[in-house]
Amino acid sequence: MPELPEVETVVRELRPRILDIPLISAELLRPDLLKASPVGAESFADFFRGRRFISLERRGKFLIFTLDDGRRLLAHLGMTGAFAVACEGDSQPAHLCSVYHFTGGLRLDHVDARRLGRLALYPPGADIPVLRLLGAEPLDPGFGPDTLLALVRSRGGAARRVRAIHPLLLDQSLIAGVGNIYASEALFRAGIRPQRRASRVGPASLRRLAPAIQEVLREAIRASGTTFDDYRRVDGRPGEFALQLNVYGREGQPCRVCGTPVKRIVLGGRSAFYCPRCQK
Structure with a gap:
């Protein structure tokens, strides 16, 4: 998608x-x-x-x-x-x-x-x-570590906090626009395993995650997006960010940082990818 x-x-x-x-x-x-x-x-x-x-x-x-x-x-x-x-x-x-x-x-x-x-x-x-119904725009100037921390820890967000952090990032009422590819990539950069409960992701980790989300989205835009199958630019050319992916779609391949094989896990019916050594 x-x-x-x-x-x-x-x-x-x-x-x-x-x-x-x-x-x-x-x-x-x-x-x-x-x-x-x-x-x-x-x-x-x-x-x-x-x-x-x-x-x-x-x-x-x-x-x-x-x-x-x-x-x-x-x-x-x-x-x-x-x-x-x-x-x-x-x-x-x-x-x-x-x-x-x-x-x-x-x-x-x-x-x-x-x-x-x-x-x-x-x-x-x-x-x-x-x-x-859409949540915060992650590339807005006001989006930052405090915003993400407040969204995850907000009053009335108990149901959110017991969910794993990866499907939480896919919740469009929380953050608008983040999908499977960039959730996996941002979590890798922040050193957070996708299956960790949001309630167990501490403030320090969430403060790393917010800029990681923004960085990976901006880098993907500069590369015109990620093409696996269907996505094409308006002139028919593919996006080029797939060449820069650290974990998404790389199950069994060595982590680009430590060499440990990348793992895949299914969360909420969606595949998430992570490095078991770099992410805790």
């Missing part, structure tokens, strides 16, 4: 390519991807016709496209979703779900092989409830 660095890469690469260019038309080929949308599939084409995207932002793993009249398109890439820039006349890609035609022969293709992503259309001024 595309995580924060992959979605941020898509946002940064799409902005100079599609903003302020008039839209001619748009098509929704897979209406089932329109979920919890105040505007229905029958109005999809009219929603975009003659308008322009004036901003594109990321919140957690969501993309928020804003049109010049204040309407918004919300997109989540799910497991296999992607946006790709093409030219009119280029062959249509497989698994095309929606497509946006611009003046000048530009085309924006939205593909999703497994169709586990979602789209939603919002009229001007409409609230987007799902965004209110």
Whole structure:
């Protein structure tokens, strides 16, 4: 699943390519991807016709496209979703779900092989409830060791504290955008085993973990994200951060720091990877 660095890469690469260019038309080929949308599939084409995207932002793993009249398109890439820039006349890609035609022969293709992503259309001024459910943005200037410590130790967070630290980091209501890859990598940098209960991760360890989360996310963004199977940049190239992974996907391979074989453990139905020597 595309995580924060992959979605941020898509946002940064799409902005100079599609903003302020008039839209001619748009098509929704897979209406089932329109979920919890105040505007229905029958109005999809009219929603975009003659308008322009004036901003594109990321919140957690969501993309928020804003049109010049204040309407918004919300997109989540799910497991296999992607946006790709093409030219009119280029062959249509497989698994095309929606497509946006611009003046000048530009085309924006939205593909999703497994169709586990979602789209939603919002009229001007409409609230987007799902965004209110998201937790802290780990790359915001205000996010730091004290923020993470407060989130994990907060009043009413007893259920959080008995969970293992790895699935806790995947809780989007706690920290928005961190997924399986970067949780494993951040925990490695902080020297924390993924299966440790959050209640047993001391303040000193949590204070190491906050900058570790930020560092690995920023480094992954600089490398344009991580590609294993489906994720691609908007021009079709893969992300390059897989070459820098310390533990994720490296079960049985030697730790890059100490040489101990990396282990894999399943927590909450998700694989987590760690070094049994470097992480305690």
